[in-house]
Amino acid sequence: MLAKLMNSAARRFGYEFKKIGERIDTEDGYQIYRYYDGDGHFDYEKYKATQTKANQKKLANVWVREENIEFLSNYIRETVGEPAFGICHGTRRGKEQEWFIKYLGCEVIGTEISDTAADFPHTIQWDFHEVKPEWVDRTDFIYSNSLDHSYDPDKCLNAWMSCLTPAGICILEHSSGHERAHEVDPFGAHISQMPSLILDWGRGRFSVREIIDAPSMKSSLKYMKYIIIQRV
Ligand SMILES: C[S@@+](CC[C@H](N)C(=O)[O-])C[C@H]1O[C@@H](n2cnc3c(N)ncnc32)[C@H](O)[C@@H]1O
Numbered sequence: 001m002l003a004k005l006m007n008s009a010a011r012r013f014g015y016e017f018k019k020i021g022e023r024i025d026t027e028d029g030y031q032i033y034r035y036y037d038g039d040g041h042f043d044y045e046k047y048k049a050t051q052t053k054a055n056q057k058k059l060a061n062v063w064v065r066e067e068n069i070e071f072l073s074n075y076i077r078e079t080v081g082e083p084a085f086g087i088c089h090g091t092r093r094g095k096e097q098e099w100f101i102k103y104l105g106c107e108v109i110g111t112e113i114s115d116t117a118a119d120f121p122h123t124i125q126w127d128f129h130e131v132k133p134e135w136v137d138r139t140d141f142i143y144s145n146s147l148d149h150s151y152d153p154d155k156c157l158n159a160w161m162s163c164l165t166p167a168g169i170c171i172l173e174h175s176s177g178h179e180r181a182h183e184v185d186p187f188g189a190h191i192s193q194m195p196s197l198i199l200d201w202g203r204g205r206f207s208v209r210e211i212i213d214a215p216s217m218k219s220s221l222k223y224m225k226y227i228i229i230q231r232v
Pocket of ligand 1: 051052054055061062063064089090091092093096111112113114126127128129145146149150
């Protein structure tokens with residue numbers, strides 16, 4: 001109603017208001033923020049620009065904790081064996097790949113959509129919704145605390161899972177801070193919804209193996225978990 005009134009006033013001066021984005025509560029019980037161009041279609045360039053701007057603004061921040069990566073490195077050794085190659089998605093300063101390399105001694109790369117990727121070792125500028133052919137079926141583990149930055153978590157998780165070896169694991173960090181979607185974090189869901197969402201998105205190809213408490217987390221969080229996903 002308000003938008004209609006504003007539009008009719010604006011049109012008198014030759015202008016028009018257009019929706020540039022909105023948070024949607026999906027039927028599946030999660031939230032997604034949609035980026036629109038002027039015609040109501042998905043605007044990828046807006047998504048990329050939003051992520052890049054936020055990355056540049058928060059470039060000094062490190063979310064991931066070394067203690068947790070040491071714990072996950074031991075977990076990977078116990079479940080997958082000695083890994084040869086791992087990928088971390090959405091890595092900003094690249095600390096997770098640095099620490100996985102330290103504790104596992106294997107090749108680990110990180111993806112980062114922002115052009116700041118070039119400033120950090122073992123990091124490539126890359127949108128994690130896409131897959132490089134050389135990753136497919138040959139990645140022993142994937143780690144990410146950034147699935148909440150996905151504009152399409154179904155597409156994203158399927159891309160990541162296609163990279164794993166048959167015994168490989170995907171580790172998603174999910175905390176109470178991942179519940180609400182907004183312009184910078186376009187995917188939000190409560191931890192209790194994640195297993196069924198993952199089962200849905202996997203369409204029989206992958207599912208949750210277990211969910212583990214993180215050994216260390218910020219005191220402001222209610223919970224922080226690792227969701228371990230494996231091919232079926
Ligand atoms: C919450 S931050 C986490 C950074 C880092 N993992 C940490 O723990 O400090 C999310 C990061 O993912 C990056 N990102 C967002 N969308 C991405 C995408 N589609 N592909 C790759 N990186 C992305 C952002 O630029 C940002 O640096």
